[in-house]
Amino acid sequence: MERIHVTMRARPLSAEDAKTSPWRIFGNSIAIPNHSKFEFDRIFGEDCKTFEVYESKTKNIVVAVVRGFNGTVFAYGQTNSGKTHTIRGSATEPGVIPLAVRKEMQSGPLKVRVAELILHCPRLCKRPN
Incomplete structure (x- = not known):
């Protein structure tokens, strides 16, 4: 298996957010011009479908697991950033888990363990003394 790949999927911004957002995507970087820049192995743009994410990055992992x-x-990100949409999907656009089950795991009996954890803490919690 290869090294860890870090990819980002940009969710479509609302019209209001698009007016005020300082973030700009340049190739495989996302930046606030003249301030901060973050590099990724791949950035999927706002118009990207989950199937493209699956085929490009997730499929090889699933095939290796099989x-x-x-x-x-x-999937990591703030609330409403699109994590559940990418992983679970919807009736019209299946997520990477349904795509994996439909496409790669139909070759015969297979035991796979899937864990979904949702961690939510709006602020750093202090450890008790």
């Missing part, structure tokens, strides 16, 4: 290797697909 062959007996370990693999992880991890």
